[in-house]
Amino acid sequence: MVRENRSYGSGNFGDWITDAHGLPCYEYLCNQTEDPIAVSPVEVAWRSPTDHTHQIGNDRIVAAASNYGYIQVRQDEGGARFLNDYKPDSGFFGAGLGYLSDGEEVLSTYYPGTGKSFDRFFGTGYLRKQTAGKNYSIDQTIYAPFGDDPVLISEVIVSSQSPHTANLSWVEYWGCQPYEFSYQAFADGHLSTPFGTQVIPEEVARLRRELAAGYEHRFERLSASAGMLESKRLLSAPSPHLGVAMQEEVASGSSALPNSSAVQQSSAAGEDALPPPTFLASLDHGPVRCLTDAASFFGPGNVLRHTGAAGPESVLVPAEVLHPAGLGSIVPGYGIPQEIAPDDLSTTGPESALILFKPFILEAGQTQTLRFIYGYLPAGFRVTELLAKYRAQAAGLFAKSCAAWKDEGIQLAVDADPWVERETRWHSCYLRSGFTYDDRLEEHIVSQGQVYQYCIGYQGAARDPLQHALPLIFGQSDLAKQVLRYTLKTQAADGSLPYAMTGHGQIVPNLAAPSDLDLWLLWLASEYILATRDNAFLEERISRWPAATEGQALTVHECLARAYRHLVDTIGTGKHGLLRGGGADWNEQIYFRNLPENLRDQIGRESESVMNAAMGAYILDHYARMLRYAGDLGSARDAQVQAEQQRNAVRAQWTGKWFKRLWLGDSTGWLGADRMWLDGQPWAILGDCATADQRKTLFQSIEELLRKPSRVGAQQLSSPVDWPGVMPGESKNGGVYDTLDGPLIWALAANASVAGPGAAYEEWQKNSRAHHADTYRDVWYGIWSGPDVYCSSQSDHAGQTGFDPGLTDPEARRRPNNYRGLSWTAWPVMNMHRHAWPLYSAAKLLGVEFTEEGVNLAPAIPRPQYRFHSRLLGLEKSVRGYQGWYAPQKEGKWTVRFKLPASEQPLTQQSINGKKQTATTQAEGVIQFSGTSSVEEPLSWSLSYD
Structure with missing residues (x-):
């Protein structure tokens, strides 16, 4: 159903508006408890099928904000985790919920579903909830102050429509039961079934919550009746175990999952026994009461009445918000003067939470603002200093934070297309608010997010933050430099980079190590130095993590040279002169999908990647430019020679209409001779690998085979391949990726006289959130954020992201290797590719x-x-x-x-x-x-x- 009078790009879930600070804001209007379009196919162990998530954050803290009104705060120091688990049937309700009562009427900021006044706004850096009852109304905004402090502010405006003065109570709830993004648990959650090795989401979630249950909480009162501090320590952890099926896979070499010894090492050092403390405090004058017993507060009936109306029978979907059973014991009756009872900090188990009770008097027809601060305390932060800082600026802080976001990042405004300015402002906020801080490597980092971070539990692959940092060169260049430092600190002595990181500075082993990671590092470093002219960065010394003496530290220049030598000498080239593919390049699936296991070692030795080579033709030239600018002429000449060799090697792989994709060795031969893969084609143009005639033909092929058939961005494949368990048009079997379409936009812009003067801007628009939301109006995760891949028009689920057939077809679960248990719908937003590439390619629309x-x-x-x-x-x-x-x-x-x-x-x-x-x-x-x-x-x- 198309709802009329909505802003372009709003879809069927709400409306894009401009807020009071001149920033884009999505007014979420869907009643997800009843509207069938709100349901996504997903295993409920990962998330509710009607839970739609918005990101808020700053340079350090990230929070996932739900359409139900709760949030979950991510904290990465000591290992990535949510600080506030959400599992209603266990008494965990996330955080950021509030309750207003006068002893008779109760209002809650948890979305009630039908029949209640409740408005939700996903803003630039904030979540806003408005609700009204008979006598009072609430306007609660939760936001992360712009900057690098690990705090969130809850600002609550309470208005009276009552003719009487009222003694009111506000209860602020922030859960404190963690949910670890444990990669160990994900690995152990792969179990043998009659139909093959599968991820069992319930098992992964159980192991993670079993770990969390081993924490003991300790609460203490903050001074001056402000609030309370919570600290926890891990008293016992589950014994690490590796599933039998995984052991068999590792022994046979058939799995890209970590081997047993590596998993045990990660478990031993990856779980944080003493996470940073958390705190909740009032920023206002006046007393507050501190409580920790969430189980007694919510009562045995819980805060929700559950129904299976909007999904499978096992799905818990709130049909009605019930009053917490314990609310009456802390809120005096109507008209009774407020008296603060003693604190109760005695509850320290999993049922505990941070609960503040604040009484206040509200005159008839008046409005009062209450402010609370929640945060955690990594090394270098003190709660007393944070309280003093934010009390001093509380009144004007939200406006100040919004003003900072308004000036952030890349901004593109096109008079004929007013939605473009909204979208680039939004992307700039999402990208920067996706940053966290890794205290083991002592750098800020922006992970890919999405399923990779929030379900699998790792920060990877290494190429991803290197891409995400590219547009930050234009704005917050120090964050881009920190991404470079982070990456170089993980570089091995031979110059190689790890595939991914997890826990507290643990490397995720990968049996199919990618061959392209050095290229992305050399690209970002070259782009950063040439753009900013910060060639002093080349002389900065980098100590290899986890530690190195000053004498062992190398300069950035030396680290980049080591990456270059690893690429040229260790990755090397094959019989066709192309950079080797090893076990994977960007597209790891084409190295093992539908190929005999006994050929994998041979493929690892003999494969050659046209995509790597085409990227190398451009990136090594760019690296040479940077070296010339830095005065290293000898190294620049060597890099330029290597670039030319890759250019010539790619030219030899012309099929007559496009370039081939991959040489898989003498036993298997070429991939991409019979169908066109978008992978690498734009880089062949950018790297000057195509002659003038070839360039014209290649653009025509891309237009006819990849761009025209897709309603959104260019699809990856001209025709799908036959891969068991991967549907046509989904994932790397023909999906739509920003990582591929970004370079395509760049290539179209750089060749406007051949491709057409409007082709690049048209493709940029087709990849936009607005166009996706207007084209696939009933897909919620195309509106304000999205996954790394959408299903193309070749798929039965076009416009969605890939999900396992078993989620909608029970018979599919019983077909071997056809059900993996983890779909991209498990966390289909907050993938930073969807925000970084539109910004960087906007600069390329100018030919920068x-x-x-x-x-x-x-x-x-x-x-x-x-x-x-x-x-x-x-x-x-x-x-x-x-x-x-x-x-x-x-x-x-x-x-x-x-x-x-x-x-x-x-x-x-x-x-x-x-x-x-x-x-x-x-x-x-x-x-x-x-x-x-x-x-x-x-x-x-x-x-x-x-």
């Missing part, structure tokens, strides 16, 4: 390419007026022409090469740092000029028609 001398620009947005803004670089187009700026970190003289779109009339005037000159157009519509910048002043310029 950083060089040794400066920056090249070649706009490819076919609109009369638009504005691209970031701290590093800006470009604005108006009816008079273009203007822009470049603001690197160091002063210097920079050359700008501006290529005017072929359809536009020549620009005749230019102004460089305020000095007007006549503009001279060179060959192919290029205008070249130079100017200086300082640390305080950017290089500013304009080009006009008169």
